[in-house]
Amino acid sequence: MITTTAAAGSLLPVAVAxxxxxxxxxxxxxxxxxxxxxxxxxxxxxGSLAVLVLIAPHVYGTGGILAxxxxxxxxxxxxxxGIAFAADPFGLTFALACAGIGALLLVYxxxxxxxxxxxxxGAFACLFQLLLAALIGSALTADLFNLFVWFEVxxxxxxxxxxxxxxxxxxxxxxFKIAVxxxxxxxxxxxxxxxxxxxxxxxNLAQLHESLAAHVGTADLVALGLLVAGFAxxxxxxxxxxxxxxxxxxxxxxxxxxxxxxxVNLGIVAIGRLAFQVYPTSHTPILGILMVVGIISALVGxxxxxxxxxxxxxxxxxxVSQMGVLAIGLATGSAAGIAGSTYxxxxxxxxxxxxxxxxxxxTHRTGVTKLSEMGGLLRRWPWVAGxxxxxxxSIAGVPPLGGxxxxxxxxxxxxxxxxxxxxALMLLAQLITIAALGRAAWLAFFRKRQxxxxxxxxxxxxxxxxxxxxxxxxxAFGIVPGTVINHAMAPAASGLLHPQQYAHDVLAGVGxxxxxxxxxxxxxxxxxxxxxxxxxxxxxxxALYLRSKEPLPVRAxxxxxxxxxxxxxxxxxxxxxxxxxxxxxx
Amino acid sequence: xIVANYLVAGFVFCAGLYTVLTxxxxxxxxxxxxxxxxxxxxxxxxxxxxxxxxxxxxxxPPGGRNAHDLVRGNVSDPVLQxxxxxxxxxxxxxxxxxxxxxxxxxxxxxxxxxxxIRQLRG
Numbered sequence: 001m002i003t004t005t006a007a008a009g010s011l012l013p014v015a016v017a018x019x020x021x022x023x024x025x026x027x028x029x030x031x032x033x034x035x036x037x038x039x040x041x042x043x044x045x046x047g048s049l050a051v052l053v054l055i056a057p058h059v060y061g062t063g064g065i066l067a068x069x070x071x072x073x074x075x076x077x078x079x080x081x082g083i084a085f086a087a088d089p090f091g092l093t094f095a096l097a098c099a100g101i102g103a104l105l106l107v108y109x110x111x112x113x114x115x116x117x118x119x120x121x122g123a124f125a126c127l128f129q130l131l132l133a134a135l136i137g138s139a140l141t142a143d144l145f146n147l148f149v150w151f152e153v154x155x156x157x158x159x160x161x162x163x164x165x166x167x168x169x170x171x172x173x174x175x176f177k178i179a180v181x182x183x184x185x186x187x188x189x190x191x192x193x194x195x196x197x198x199x200x201x202x203x204n205l206a207q208l209h210e211s212l213a214a215h216v217g218t219a220d221l222v223a224l225g226l227l228v229a230g231f232a233x234x235x236x237x238x239x240x241x242x243x244x245x246x247x248x249x250x251x252x253x254x255x256x257x258x259x260x261x262x263x264v265n266l267g268i269v270a271i272g273r274l275a276f277q278v279y280p281t282s283h284t285p286i287l288g289i290l291m292v293v294g295i296i297s298a299l300v301g302x303x304x305x306x307x308x309x310x311x312x313x314x315x316x317x318x319x320v321s322q323m324g325v326l327a328i329g330l331a332t333g334s335a336a337g338i339a340g341s342t343y344x345x346x347x348x349x350x351x352x353x354x355x356x357x358x359x360x361x362x363t364h365r366t367g368v369t370k371l372s373e374m375g376g377l378l379r380r381w382p383w384v385a386g387x388x389x390x391x392x393x394s395i396a397g398v399p400p401l402g403g404x405x406x407x408x409x410x411x412x413x414x415x416x417x418x419x420x421x422x423x424a425l426m427l428l429a430q431l432i433t434i435a436a437l438g439r440a441a442w443l444a445f446f447r448k449r450q451x452x453x454x455x456x457x458x459x460x461x462x463x464x465x466x467x468x469x470x471x472x473x474x475x476a477f478g479i480v481p482g483t484v485i486n487h488a489m490a491p492a493a494s495g496l497l498h499p500q501q502y503a504h505d506v507l508a509g510v511g512x513x514x515x516x517x518x519x520x521x522x523x524x525x526x527x528x529x530x531x532x533x534x535x536x537x538x539x540x541x542x543a544l545y546l547r548s549k550e551p552l553p554v555r556a557x558x559x560x561x562x563x564x565x566x567x568x569x570x571x572x573x574x575x576x577x578x579x580x581x582x583x584x585x586x
Numbered sequence: 587x588i589v590a591n592y593l594v595a596g597f598v599f600c601a602g603l604y605t606v607l608t609x610x611x612x613x614x615x616x617x618x619x620x621x622x623x624x625x626x627x628x629x630x631x632x633x634x635x636x637x638x639x640x641x642x643x644x645x646x647p648p649g650g651r652n653a654h655d656l657v658r659g660n661v662s663d664p665v666l667q668x669x670x671x672x673x674x675x676x677x678x679x680x681x682x683x684x685x686x687x688x689x690x691x692x693x694x695x696x697x698x699x700x701x702x703i704r705q706l707r708g
Contacts, residue, residue, distance in 0.1 A: 145669065152676045159683050169694040173703050175687050176612065183619050183680055184606070190626055194669055198633045203665075246706040307708070563707025565615065565700050570607050 005510055008058045009068040012085040012140055015051045015095065018044045019102075019133035023126045030122025035110065037125035042106040044129060048136060049099035052092065059087050060487045064512035065495070065505035067142065075507050080204035086142035086506045089491035089513075093342055094269050095139035097349045098262050102132040104466045105261075108357055109254040111462030112364050124164060131157035131258065138266050142506050144193045144203045144278075147270060151189055151234065154266060155182045161255045162247045174250040177565050178243040184572055185233035185240070192226035195219055206503035208278050213500070216283040218584065224284060225580030227274055232575070235267025235323050238297040239575040242561075242568025245304075248316035253360015256312055260319040261353035265345055268326045272341075276496040277503075281333060285586040289579060291331035295422055297324025298429035300557060305436035306545060307554045309370050311359045314440055315352065318395070321433055322348045328426055329410040330496075337413020338493035339485060339518045344406035347394060347477060351403065354391040354470040358384050361463055362444065366453040371440060375449030383459060385445045387467040392437040394474045396538070397430065397531055399522065402477035408527045409485075409520060427534060434538030439545060481520050490518040591632035598625035610700045612691060616684045623677045627670050634666035 022044030026037035058066050066087045069075070073082020087095075106128065113121065134154035141147050159182070163175030197203055199219055200211040212220060229240065236244035244264070248256045275286045301321030308314035326348070329341025361384050362377065363369050378385040394401035397408070407430070414423040477484060494516040495502055505511025550558075598621055605618025688698070695703055 145672075149672065149676075152680075156676075156679060156683065159680075159687070163687055163690070166690065166694075170705050172687060172691045172694060173706055176684075176691065176703075177706075179680070179684055179687060180606065180615060180619065183684075184603075184622070186676075187622055187626060190669070190673060191629065194626075194630050194633060194666060197665065197669075198663075249706055304708075558708040561708050563704030564610075566607055566610065573603060573607065 005058055005066065008055045009066050009510065011051050011055055012066070012068040012087060013070060015048045015055075015099070015140065016133050016137045018048045018051070019129040019136070023129040023133065026125035026129065027119075027122035030118045030125075034118045034121055035114065037122045038106055038110045041125040041129050042103050042110070045099050045103040045106065045132060049096070049103060052096050052099055052136075055087055056092065056096070059089055059092050060491060062512065062515075063491070064088075065502060065510065067506045067509045069509070074509065075204075075207075078207065078210070078507060080202065080207050080507070083146050084142040084204055084206075084506060085140045086206075087140055088495040088502060089488055090272065090342060090495050091139040091269065093346060093488055093492055094265055095136045097265075097346050098132055098135045098139065101261055101349055101353050101470075102128075102258070104469055105254045105257055105353065105357075107462045108257075108466035111460035112253060112360065120164075123160075127157045127160045127164070128255075128258065131161065131263065135262055135266055139269060142205045144196060144205060144208065146203075148186070148189050148193050151230075151266070151270075152186055154234075154263060155186060158182070158247070158259065158263060161258070162251055164255070165250070165252055168250060170246075171250040174243070174246040177568060178247045180565050180569055181233055181240070181243040181572055184569060185230040188226040188230035188233075188576060192223040192230065195223035195226070199223075204506070205273065205278050206506035209280075209499050209503040212278065212283075213280050216279065220279075221284065221583045222580055224274065224279055224286065225576065225583045228271055228286070228289075229572070229576035229579050231267040231270040231274070232293065232579075233267070233572060234264065235271065235327075236264050236320050237267070237293050237323055237327060238300050238320060239571040241297070241301075241320050242565075242571060244320060245313050245316040246563075248319070248356075249310055249313045253357050253364065256316070256360065257353040257356035260316060260356055261349040264319060264323055265326075265349065268323060268330070268345065271327070272330050272338075272496060275330065277499045280499065284583060286583065287331045287333050288586060289582050290327045291419070291422055294324045294327030294331055295425045295429070297321065298328065298426060299324070299432070302429045302432035302436060303554060304557055304561070306432055306439065307550060307558060309372055311362070311369065311371055311374070311440060311444065312356065314371070314436060315355050315359060318433060318436060319352060321429060322352070322395070324429065325407075325410065325426065328422060329413060332410070332413035332417050332419065334413045334416050335490065335493045335497060335516045335518050336409050336416055338496050339489040339516075340406050340409025340413055342492040343402070343409060343477075343484070343489045347402035347406050347474070350470055350473050350477065351391040351394040354387055354467065354474060357463070357467055357470070358388040358391065361459065361467070365455065365457045365459070367455045368453065371443040374444040375447040376445075378445040380456075381459065383464060383467065387471050388445065389441060390471045390474050392441055394478070395437055396434045396535060398535070399528075399531075400475065400478040402474055404527075404531070405478055405481040405485075405520060408524065409489075409518065411527065411530075427530065431534045431538050431541065434535055435541035435545060438538055438542040442542065442546070481522070485518050485520055490516050493518060588632055588635060591628060595625045595629040595632065598622075598628070612688045612698045612700055615700065616681065616688060619684070620677070620681060623673070626673065630666050630670050630673075631662070634662040634664075636661070636663060
């Protein structure tokens with residue numbers, strides 16, 4: 001069914017309103033039946049997904065941008081009074097991933113968490129939907145202050161979800177850390193938005209771009225630094241990442257999957273918008289800063305992942321590393337790199353959700369969280385093992401899984417712009433990532449274990465369904481790269497690379513984007529050779545690491561992560577100052 | 587006049603940040619964050635004042651006086667004040683969540699020292 005353009009535009013807020021309404025009703029419905037809140041939540045997200053799919057034909061392919069001004073407060077002579085929702089291919093891709101994967105995670109939660117009481121399930125469903133509504137809202141909004149509000153909604157929901165499961169006291173510790181760091185980040189975003197408004201009298205991203213394209217002053221750079229630091233905290237980039245591993249360790253499977261697969265992307269999407277669509281990239285050194293931060297995150301995250309004994313913590317540090325990869329892709333500033341980054345965002349959402357659900361399933365069934373206590377899971381639960389291996393192979397970039405396509409696109413972006421040092425460092429980070437996941441897979445699944453686990457519950461149908469669907473999606477996104485790139489990822493890159501066209505289209509309410517060509521070839525010998533070499537070296541590194549003691553760089557990095565909230569806040573403050581200084585003087 | 591506001595806002599922000607970075611008592615950390623938040627309100631209220639501005643809704647000035655006499659260039663931008671109202675509402679919610687977490691931490695760990703509550707590290 002194809003709707004008219006105007007009707008599709010007016011549908012945009014519905015995609016956010018559905019989960020928001022569901023969040024209001026979930027705690028009330030818990031009084032009727034225990035499972036009803038989660039079922040209604042899943043339905044609300046499926047509804048949201050359906051609305052976004054209806055909008056998709058107007059945005060993807062030869063489409064472009066579809067804007068809707070809430071309450072009919074449209075622009076007058078280029079000045080915007082109301083809040084705008086604008087679907088561009090970049091944001092819509094993130095919104096679709098949120099609605100789809102969010103619904104799957106709720107199906108999984110319905111199975112895994114059904115042991116909880118009615119009140120807990122009601123509150124859980126409420127917070128879960130609130131977070132997803134905030135993510136979809138932040139993907140679609142074209143208003144800076146509205147973006148801040150979604151940031152805060154997501155933040156409040158995430159504090160609640162982190163501290164939700166009080167049987168583990170570490171959940172409280174993690175909740176305090178995420179709350180402190182995210183609150184400081186929110187100050188950055190708030191002050192940044194206020195500064196930009198004071199100087200330009202505008203909050204609409206399109207209007208801000210038109211004003212900033214003429215002149216970028218010092219105060220604008222300070223504002224950009226504060227905004228980028230704030231959103232980088234949400235994205236978990238180093239040195240803003242202190243909260244991320246702790247929050248993931250403490251939360252149950254579906255919540256970690258939601259945080260890692262979807263919530264951290266809010267930061268990357270917002271940084272992408274700010275760097276490309278709001279500020280003119282030629283007037284700021286933002287891409288260089290993103291490149292440095294991205295490489296550091298990719299390398300340090302992967303190294304710390306290699307050292308972890310707790311499976312979820314390992315996966316969380318890998319998220320830091322993957323966010324670094326996304327930042328590198330954006331920082332290339334080329335069509336291939338940005339398209340690859342958008343592609344990797346979707347792939348990462350899929351495979352990281354899958355891996356966290358596997359980790360959650362293992363913890364749920366055996367009660368074991370540490371890799372050193374696991375083993376022999378391949379023989380016992382081949383389904384979970386299969387899903388984990390699909391996810392890990394996708395991160396490693398093994399064809400025909402999605403990771404191969406997105407990583408080679410980012411490689412192309414780097415070689416096209418002749419940035420060979422970042423290219424080499426990114427390959428190194430990938431190698432360490434492969435070693436970290438290989439180590440986890442070996443210790444948990446392949447290693448022999450004689451004694452039985454104390455607890456052993458069966459895999460419930462909802463859990464199995466989610467694992468299978470996510471695995472199939474991981475493979476599907478690797479099988480049809482041409483279609484996905486042409487219809488979604490290349491237009492997304494076009495939206496970021498043509499900010500003037502974006503600004504014009506948002507103010508006009510509807511418009512198209514120039515065509516951008518992003519080539520991808522499955523039979524690229526260079527990529528395949530690199531893959532074989534890095535998997536081989538990764539396996540070697542795994543074997544070496546399993547035998548040796550903890551090497552000095554790893555020990556030093558772990559020693560810096562003291563677990564003290566004061567230290568993490570200091571990293572955040574120092575990082576913010578460094579970003580602002582680099583923007584001003586680089 | 588307005589410069590003093592900016593200076594005070596900057597000082598209060600730094601004092602709050604200093605508290606967050608150096609104090610180990612969880613309640614003090616929350617207080618530090620509240621200070622930082624308060625300073626942003628002052629900053630925004632100060633930034634809202636614009637020299638020589640006039641109010642947007644003025645159908646017609648009363649007889650014998652023009653619009654400029656009426657406002658004397660002291661009108662503030664309502665959007666920034668609106669920012670503050672939104673931030674205050676969010677701030678209250680965040681502080682409530684913070685204090686809830688701190689109470690639960692005190693119940694579980696029997697301490698408020700951030701240095702003793704760091705099982706998650708490395």
